[in-house]
Amino acid sequence: MVDRQAVISRPARATVFLVLTVTPGREDTVRDLLEDLSGLRRSVGFRAPGDRLACIVGFGSDAWDRLFSGPRPRELHRFVELNGSRHRAPSTPGDLLFHFRAERMDLCFELASLVMARLDGAVALVDEVHGFRYFDERDLLGFVDGSENPDGQLAVDSVFVGEEDPEFEGGSYVVIQKYLHDMTAWNALPSDGQEKVIGRTKLANVELPDDVKPADSHVALNVITDDDGNELKIVRENMPFGTVGAAEFGTFFIGYARTPDVTERMLRNMFLGDGTAPYDRILDFSTAITGCLFHVPTVDFLDDLPAAPGEEEADVPAVAGVSGEDGADPVPADPVERAAADGSLRIGSLKGVRT
Numbered sequence: 001m002v003d004r005q006a007v008i009s010r011p012a013r014a015t016v017f018l019v020l021t022v023t024p025g026r027e028d029t030v031r032d033l034l035e036d037l038s039g040l041r042r043s044v045g046f047r048a049p050g051d052r053l054a055c056i057v058g059f060g061s062d063a064w065d066r067l068f069s070g071p072r073p074r075e076l077h078r079f080v081e082l083n084g085s086r087h088r089a090p091s092t093p094g095d096l097l098f099h100f101r102a103e104r105m106d107l108c109f110e111l112a113s114l115v116m117a118r119l120d121g122a123v124a125l126v127d128e129v130h131g132f133r134y135f136d137e138r139d140l141l142g143f144v145d146g147s148e149n150p151d152g153q154l155a156v157d158s159v160f161v162g163e164e165d166p167e168f169e170g171g172s173y174v175v176i177q178k179y180l181h182d183m184t185a186w187n188a189l190p191s192d193g194q195e196k197v198i199g200r201t202k203l204a205n206v207e208l209p210d211d212v213k214p215a216d217s218h219v220a221l222n223v224i225t226d227d228d229g230n231e232l233k234i235v236r237e238n239m240p241f242g243t244v245g246a247a248e249f250g251t252f253f254i255g256y257a258r259t260p261d262v263t264e265r266m267l268r269n270m271f272l273g274d275g276t277a278p279y280d281r282i283l284d285f286s287t288a289i290t291g292c293l294f295h296v297p298t299v300d301f302l303d304d305l306p307a308a309p310g311e312e313e314a315d316v317p318a319v320a321g322v323s324g325e326d327g328a329d330p331v332p333a334d335p336v337e338r339a340a341a342d343g344s345l346r347i348g349s350l351k352g353v354r355t
Contacts, residue, residue, distance in 0.1 A: 002170035003299040006054040007256045008155050008235060011146065012101035015131040015239045016108040017252055018116070019176070019292060020096040026122035027066050027308065030096070033118045034302050040118075044111045051103040055111055057302065058174050058294030063095035070306045073161075073168045075260055079175065079293040084271040087283040089177065093126050094292035097176065099254065101237070105130070127178065127290060129252045131239025140181055140240045140249045141285070143198050144205040150233040158233040159256050170298040173260040175267075177253040178290040186285045197281045216277035221269040224262055232262045251286065260293055 022030055037055060045053035059067065061076050082089040098115060100108040108130075116123075139145040150158050161171045186194070191202055199219025200207050207213070213220055224232045234257040242249040255263045270280035 003303075004160060004170045005056045005172070005296055005299055005302075007056060007159050007172050007174075007296060009052070009054065009101070009237075011133065011137060011237070012052065012054075013103045013133040014101065014105035014108050015129075015237075015252075016098075016100040016105075016112045017127070017129040017131065017176070017239075017254070018096075018098040018100075018112060018125070019094045019127040019290070020098070020119070020123040021093050021126055022063050022066065022095045023122050023124065029119065029122035031067060031305055031308060033115065035305060036118070037115070038299065038303060040114050041111060044107055044114070045102075048102075048104065048107060051107055053102040053107045053111065054100070055115075056097075056099040056101075056174075056296060058097040058099075058296040060095045060097075060292060060294055064295070065309065066095075067308070068306045069309045069312045071167045073171065073173075073295040073297075074165045075173060076295045077260075077293065079291045080264065081291070082267060082271040084273070084279050087271055087279055087287075089267055089271050089288045089291050092290040092292060094176075094290075094294065096123065097174065097292065097294045099174075099237075105132070129178065129239075129241050131241045131252055134240045138240075139238065139251050140183070140242060141186060141194070141198075141251075142202055143194075143200060145238050145251070146236045147205055148233075149235050154233065155235060157258070159235050159258055161258055168295070168297065168301075171301070172256050172258065172296040173263075174254060174256045174294050174296055175260060175263045176255075176290065176292050176294075177288045178250060179253060179286040179288050180248060180250045182285050182287075183247075183249050197285070214277075214281070216279065216281045218270075218280055218282045221274060221277060221280045222266050224265050224269075233257075234263055234266075256296070 034057070037057065041053060041055045045051075059076075061078050064072050064076060079091040079094075081091040098112065100112050102108050134140060137144050137146065149155070159172050161168050161173075163169065189197070195202055195208065196212075196214050196217060199213045199217030207219060208217070215221075226232055234255045237254050237256070239252050239254075240250070241252055257263050270283065273279050
């Protein structure tokens with residue numbers, strides 16, 4: 001059994017999202033942090049075990065080959081920009097995603113601070129969002145968000161990679177977008193008008209009947225099925241955020257899935273339409289300003305990283321009887337003799353050892 005990252009969890013009350021790019025030449029600093037990440041989380045979370053501190057980390061397509069040798073997740077690629085008739089889903093930079101969540105913001109803040117201190121000079125900040133739980137699981141538009149998330153075995157099957165990519169079984173894919181809301185325009189709509197935009201009742205959170213729900217409603221365009229008519233699911237962990245003084249109010253969309261294709265189909269419906277509607281009406285009130293796709297590997301992967309690019313060749317053992325460079329003495333076959341010859345213990349990188 002693989003040790004998966006904590007992708008599936010009940011909603012948290014506080015989150016910090018960090019999107020970073022890796023400074024060229026500083027990949028080793030990032031790798032060192034990744035190998036210590038589990039320990040850092042335990043150190044902070046141990047002080048408040050009941051508050052469920054978690055840290056999920058994902059990697060963008062461009063960063064993957066800079067950080068790791070060997071195979072790569074088969075569906076990892078850059079976020080695909082979408083340009084619809086009226087609205088656009090941009091593709092923005094992102095090498096690393098850190099998703100910190102807990103029942104208390106201080107735990108998220110502390111762990112995020114420790115991570116950024118370790119990465120000082122090795123990364124550039126693209127985006128930082130502090131999310132908060134808003135009343136009874138609602139977004140700032142006033143509607144319950146995430147009520148269609150799967151649970152139990154359906155959630156596991158919907159979120160985690162399986163035998164289709166055995167090298168990365170137990171991993172996941174995550175798409176993020178930062179949306180800003182036009183609250184003035186939204187609040188000008190009567191409640192029944194808002195309900196038709198979303199496709200659910202506002203107070204009771206009940207999906208509108210098919211003969212009432214508009215084709216361009218958010219719910220109608222986000223139901224994705226396979227060839228047999230079975231609905232395909234993702235796990236949303238969206239969080240509201242805002243800055244009152246700057247009149248900035250938004251939703252940080254974050255959707256985990258076994259394959260990014262499901263989320264990408266939802267987004268194509270939203271921005272490009274599905275033949276029955278030109279686009280998702282919610283986009284008239286919510287503007288996407290970022291867009292990234294990441295692979296979320298297993299905890300086992302993070303705790304025992306593959307070699308850095310180029311290092312796998314350097315670790316190939318010497319062959320008995322092969323002469324050294326430039327006619328030097330042959331490399332001894334016996335490991336003790338080799339160690340004596342060059343003063344090295346030749347036991348790899350001693351990964352995990354701290355002095």
